[in-house]
Amino acid sequence: MSPPLDAQTTARADAVLSRLQLLVTRKLDGLLQGDYVGLLPGPGTEAGESREYRPGDDVRRMDWPVTARTTLPHVRQTVADRELETWLAVDLSASLDFGTAQHLKRDLVVAATTALAHLTVRGGNRIGAVVGTGSMLRRLPARPGKKEAQGLVRAIARTQVMPGRSDLGALVDMLNRPPRRRGVAVVISDFLAPTEQWERPVRKLGVRHDVLAIEVVDPRELELPDVGVLTLVDPESGALHEVQTSDPKLRRRYAEAAGVQRAAIAQALRGAGAAHLRLRTDSDWLLDMVRFVAAQRHARTRGTTR
Incomplete structure (x- = not known):
């Protein structure tokens, strides 16, 4: 605690x-x-109405009786x-x-x-x-x-x-x-x-x-401002770091590294x-x-x- x-x-x-x-x-x-569908509209479990199939629909939700009756592919919608x-x-x-x-x-x-x-x-x-x-x-x-x-x-x-x-x-x-x-x-x-x-x-x-x-x-986690010497404190370790933010190369490297880091985070979340x-x-x-x-x-x- x-x-x-x-x-x-x-x-x-x-x-x-x-x-x-x-x-x-x-x-x-x-x-x-x-109708309540939640914050993240998921597939749900309660059966709903059928509609025509659209590219990207989950084929596991195909409504075969309606598809056979209409000769057009239909999927069964569900309510969360x-x-x-x-x-x-x-x-x-x-x-x-x-x-x-x-x-x-x-x-x-x-x-x-x-x-x-x-x-x-x-x-x-x-x-x-x-x-x-x-x-x-x-x-x-x-x-x-x-x-x-x-x-x-x-x-x-x-x-x-x-x-x-x-x-x-x-x-x-x-x-x-x-x-x-x-x-x-x-x-x-x-x-x-x-x-x-x-x-x-x-x-x-x-x-x-x-x-x-x-x-x-x-x-400031994505890019540094040009404000001269900046003293940074690592909130997790308490370590102090002095950074010369007037150096354009340093600011560029920082922004590039931050971009790579955020892209990796987004890719990992997408992959999950x-x-x-x-x-x-x-x-x-x-x-x-x-x-x-x-x-x-x-x-x-x-x-x-x-």
């Missing part, structure tokens, strides 16, 4: 949560009107389960306590958790989480109900970030044990740990669940079969989430799920 937060930090976390919940409720209410279980793997490594724009990366983690809880907890759906910070791994059991979901988000927001980097692979693996019925699994992290540490657990998670990976990024949402500390995170959900739904109507 992490040590308790002081009263001032707790009060700040609660105030941030109150604003977040109001913002999320105002902007996301109505987004899931109509109405009681959905969503599990979050929330990475609160020390590297998340960083931000140079509108938010800290940690704030985006809490914001994304708040939005996911709002989108998920309805109709008896349950949401749970595993949280990692430093060497601490904590499980918050999945429970139904708005009040319980708010308690889960509050517990995550009040988690004190500990020194060191969490083992992201071990954190994700906590969602694989014990085996659960098919649902949605969400991994929220900056994914700065080596890909070989977490790629296999995410791939294993995708065998049973629909997986969403939310990558949290700060613009996870839907990938990137949230930046210098952009409207809620608008990015709304666009992502809309894109997922559009993909579903075109016969694909990712």
Whole structure:
């Protein structure tokens, strides 16, 4: 267990949560009107209506009786389960306590958790989480109900970030044990740990669940500003580094290395079969989430799920 937060930090976390919940409720209410299809529109289990086959449709959903009757290939649409279980793997490594724009990366983690809880907890759906910070791994059991979901988000927001980097692979693996019925699994992290540490657990998670990976990024992790000598602190080790940012070659090498790193992260997530949402500390995170959900739904109507 992490040590308790002081009263001032707790009060700040609660105030941030109150604003977040109001913002999320105002902007996301109505987004899931109509038949419930979940945050990630998956194949579901309940039979729905048939429609004509489109390129990209899963051939395992072919409706052969309708195809024979009409002489045109048809697929059977399905409706996602109405009681959905969503599990979050929330990475609160020390590297998340960083931000140079509108938010800290940690704030985006809490914001994304708040939005996911709002989108998920309805109709008896349950949401749970595993949280990692430093060497601490904590499980918050999945429970139904708005009040319980708010308690889960509050517990995550009040988690004190500990020194060191969490083992992201071990954190994700906590969602694989014990085996659960098919649902949605969400991994929220900056994914700065080596890909070989977490790629296999995410791939294993995708065998049973629909997986969403939310990558949290700060613009200074992608490129350095030209501000002369800059002293940088590694939040996980405390090591100090002085960097001469006025050197254009250094800034170019940094940007190229960051681009390679982010491309490797995206490729690993894609290879693991996870839907990938990137949230930046210098952009409207809620608008990015709304666009992502809309894109997922559009993909579903075109016969694909990712």
